[in-house]
Amino acid sequence: MTESTAAIPADSSPAPAPLRFAVMGAGAVGCYFGALLARAGHSVTLIGRPAHVQAVQQHGLRLQTAVLDVQVPMSASTEASAVQGADVVLFCVKSSDTEDAARQMRPHLAPGALVLTLQNGVDNDERVRAVLHAGTPVAAAVVYVATAMGGPGHVVHHGRGELVIAPSARSDEVARQLAAAGIPTQISDNVRGALWAKLVLNSAYNALSALSKQPYGPLVQVPGVTRVIDDIVAECLAVAAADGITIPGDVQAAVRGIATTMPGQFSSTAQDLARGKPTEIDHLNGYVVQRGAALGVPTPLNHALQVLVKLAEMKGAAP
Incomplete structure (x- = not known):
């Protein structure tokens, strides 16, 4: 198949209304993108481990980059039910936890919520789609970012930070929001x-x-x-x-x-x-x-x- 990849420029149109994002599996990747989205005015809820969640609830998420070291206020929870009401779920759990995490959040997903799989491996979107209710939009995303956790409530960015996502009914809208938040994003028909x-x-x-x-x-x-x-x-x-x-x-x-x-x-x-x-x-x-x-x-x-x-x-x- 001939690849078609469309870049979404950050300034191509007036900023649309903010979205509600949930990050399922708030490790280094999810925390970094969640922090950028929260700084851009979106509602972001991190779902992760107790020590990390407690730190974010008390102090916000510390985002450390080459040019920034800031505390970013946002919501955090240990429960998968916190995806409720989200327009977009950034699905960032380890590949070995894919099916279990998808089952946990399935009863709480809003109709039409887009699940973006930001994971290593090549088949996580298929595995998530097989678990969720029929018709739930799921799109694979390729993540190019170097990040690490500096401790509970602390994410460190070392380089890059772009996404390539698969087409879906909401991919254009979400890609524009991501780009406007400082996350370079492309839509490609050859995400596989x-x-x-x-x-x-x-x-x-x-x-x-x-x-x-x-x-x-x-x-x-x-x-x-x-x-x-x-x-x-x-x-x-x-x-x-x-x-x-x-x-x-x-x-x-x-x-x-x-x-x-x-x-x-x-x-x-x-x-x-x-x-x-x-x-x-x-x-x-x-x-x-x-x-x-x-x-x-x-x-x-x-x-x-x-x-x-x-x-x-x-x-x-x-x-």
Whole structure:
């Protein structure tokens, strides 16, 4: 399919009325975008863990960027029922929690509320759609942002911050609101390919960053690492081709560029392991392995990385 991608300029039209946003799974990604939306005048409710929610309720969310360090007042809750009344839900839970979180919020969604899946992996929108009531609009979003939690109620932004979202009945409206809030947003009819492009990036760097406990810049300076990354990417691209996926842009250039554009960034997998939390490796390298097995494409490097991260998870969970 020929890709069609339309950028939504921030100043293309007068600002429409504010929307009500809920962030289901208020980790670093959801908190960053939620903070920008709240600063732009939208009603935002973060749904997350108790310590984080308590900090936001007491002090607001601390948003720290290269040019800002501000407290952003907004609502916060530990309950999925807080999605009630939202026009848009930014669905930001870990991929392993997708079905459970969707079931929790299903009874509380307003009719016509758009659910945007801002997650790693390539099939979360399909998994959410299968759980929610028939007809609930769900659109996949590809997230390009480097963020981390600095503690409860504190999100730190390291770079980028754009979205690519799939078409839906409300995508144009929501994209304009996001762009007006300082979130560069595009609508693309090849979001699946864009999700795969990000999957390739994640598969190339996430496990290596986690296992070595190194950010991207120093990681690629180690002799032999770039060859390993090239071989990981080759496996991913072979699986994508066998699956009929058209990946937009120059994937190889994007992979090389990560280490220079975000040299100090640790992968989300590295952050999870450092906190002793389960990772999303089964939905990153593990997804490549799964599809490769189904399509008859060998993926030994991706399989090895998946297993090594699973072993590291066991070590982190040991008493």
